[in-house]
Amino acid sequence: MRAVFRIPAFRLLFAGLAASMVGDALLMLVYAIWVKSLTGSNGAAGLVTLFIAVPYVLAPLGGWLVDRFRHRPFLVVANLASALMLLPLFAVRDAADVWIIYTVAALYGVSSVTIAAALSGLLKELLADDLLADANGTLQTVREGLRLGGPLAGAALFAALGGAAVAAIDAVTFLVAAVAIARMRLHEEPPAPSGLHWLSELTAGLSHIRTEAALRRMTIATAIGFLVIGINESVLFAVVGQGLHRPAAFVGVLASAQGVGAIAGGLWAGRLARGVGELAAIAIGMAAIGVADALIAFPWLPVILLGKVTGGLGLTIMITGFTTVIQRHTPGPLIGRVSTAAETLISGPQTISIAAGAALVSVADYRLLLAVVTIGMLTAAAYLWLARRLTAPLPLGPAPIGSRSQPGRDTREEARMAFIHHTTMTPTKLELLAEWLPAQSWYVGGAGSPELLKAGGFRLDDPEGEVGIELMVVVDAGAREPVAYLVPMGYRGAALEGVPGAALIGTSEHGVLGKRWIYDGVHDPVVTARLRALLRGEAVPQRQSVSDTPDPTVVVHGISPVDGSDVRINRVLRAEEAAEGAPGRLVAGWTWPDGAAARGVFATVAQR
Structure with a gap:
């Protein structure tokens, strides 16, 4: 965690966010207390929560707005606007002005949605992948720590000074955040127009979650967990x-007690995620929540306190991992829409479980309801744990801040390492492949268009830095039985001469590099040369979506001198664990649509 604080820009960001979190914690209960003091109505006070929550229904629209701007300037403006939105509270005098509080509460919800999405994108721009979990855990620790005493302090300030004074303090904290973020030194490229239809742009976040295996699995598992976790809101009073x-x-x-556990979880979450992978960490957090509810069912205070500490620990680990997976598996131009789409997909089940818990707690034994939560959380944890290989652990002890170099690497080669641009491609690779695949002789699908999902793969680096090389696994989820295809691809800045027309998969507009010609790697001499180098042990397979990070899951069995030999690509992949021991084989993994991991032979060496 100390490593992330060595970055000056993050220190500024952290200071600004910590200040605004103080203001949020103070004002958290004041809205409802203020309404209650003016109207005397519990129902009217409870409506505050509804007004804050309503903007989450429109969260995808907020994500679309975030993605249209650079994240740092957006956050500066959003924090300034948040300070201004609190000013109408100075006009509140009596019960007739309650509508002002409701309006500001709704605007507060809009602010929360958009700032969270933009912050996720800013952290992705600012930090290397191996520091994201630490940064998210640090911020979550502060947030949970302030929840221990912030709301009570806000209530005390309201009683002593009035609601307007608390609003003024919160406005000042937003201004502090805006100034701190404005002082950050960070270069961001302005978002490039995608050229997509407005509806496609609006739903791009949902589409990305559906096609990215790790995000899809995580969102489904979290939705399962949140379908029961809201029961705890009402059950706690019965306990x-x-x-x-x-x-x-x-x-x-x-x-x-839960807050203490949450603080501990925030301090540990980053290291855990790096050590076991984010999906495994989220699964551990979910399991901890399930165990916590089982402990809370025992009517003995020490055990219940242990349960609450465990639950707080698990919740923070789960939230930290969730945020980190979105950041690491989403291109920068989509981060707002993916963040808000994921939030919408899990908040629906949570709302249902909160309502169900409120209705059931008066008619059912609270221990039965706790058992339901335990079963649901453990089920979600198990479902996610089975797909934990989708997010591999990151090496502990990263390279020095500001450098991505690794010991023993020739710096001349490093200068030519491919850099992964987290941007858009129009049309996408999956859209191009959906048209190209059915025309290939080895395609085994039917007459209709395949329903392709990105399921795995890895990259190779071109020493000359001219050609992007990717071996992508796509799964046709629309077939009667899912089929996995391996497509080696070469990305070029100009057309490749002397290859058959069918070798061109298509052209796409890259958000940073411009027009790209994408070729079937079997016909691209640079791609085939690097594959031969890999099978000779002279090239290092790289993670598919992370710059300059080796992929240890890709294994060559029996390093082969391939001069005078052919490299044969297995176009249709089959799980063949037993084949891993044979010489001259390239073995790697992919993920089926149900989240099950598979490994098989991607390529073999054969004599000509």
């Missing part, structure tokens, strides 16, 4: 009243 026979105010003690 206090029926299990411990304490007054309702004792809920605050349990909430503090």
